[in-house]
């Protein structure tokens with residue numbers, strides 16, 4: 001069944017910013033008649049926090065955000081990413097890069113030092129070649145996008161030196177799955193989308209439609225995240241939390257219990273109502 005998806009990293013509990021994105025993605029999928037899939041983007045093993053996955057699942061359920069089908073994990077899909085990487089190798093689109101971080105520090109785009117290193121080298125990252133073609137797509141919230149990867153990032157990493165598949169690679173393979181037709185996520189990820197589209201195009205995968213929604217910011221204007229000290233959502237107050245998120249999404253709800261409130265929001269959701277600007281929100285009193 002065609003689906004939208006929510007793909008948190010299990011690096012900590014849900015916070016208000018991730019609950020807001022989860023709710024928007026959930027409502028959008030339901031309003032479009034799609035299934036809502038849940039996937040843990042858990043490849044960066046050292047960043048995963050023990051217990052975070054179970055805690056996120058519990059929070060979603062407590063907030064009435066029930067997902068469809070089995071929970072997917074990127075860590076269980078390594079053979080798919082490897083097969084995709086081999087497809088890129090066969091197209092001669094990849095090369096082995098031994099540049100140090102320091103050597104690349106002064107260059108905003110990859111300068112192409114290792115482009116001719118096409119035979120395997122140990123202790124090297126694997127990069128995919130980009131070209132000068134313009135990548136265009138229409139984002140449902142942010143509008144028409146046009147990027148040239150050679151001018152913005154250059155050849156980028158698809159498998160890291162430490163052996164982990166890069167976010168761009170894994171996400172392209174997973175979101176390029178023909179059943180995922182809608183990807184709603186925070187606009188902080190908008191700049192990564194052309195890289196995923198590039199990998200999807202090389203692999204012949206169908207691209208989903210994207211909607212990059214504003215993110216919730218704290219009083220300092222920083223996106224709420226674990227790094228900016230976002231407090232975990234309080235599972236004791238799901239109704240108030242969903243009410244706050246709906247209000248931030250431009251759907252201030254009437255006085256309803258949790259499940260009827262979500263049903264109310266499903267019937268009123270439309271992506272065209274979402275604004276472009278990030279919203280300041282501070283869940284702490286005072």
Ligand SMILES: [Zn+2]
Nearest residue numbers: 097098099114
């Ligand atoms: Zn290099």
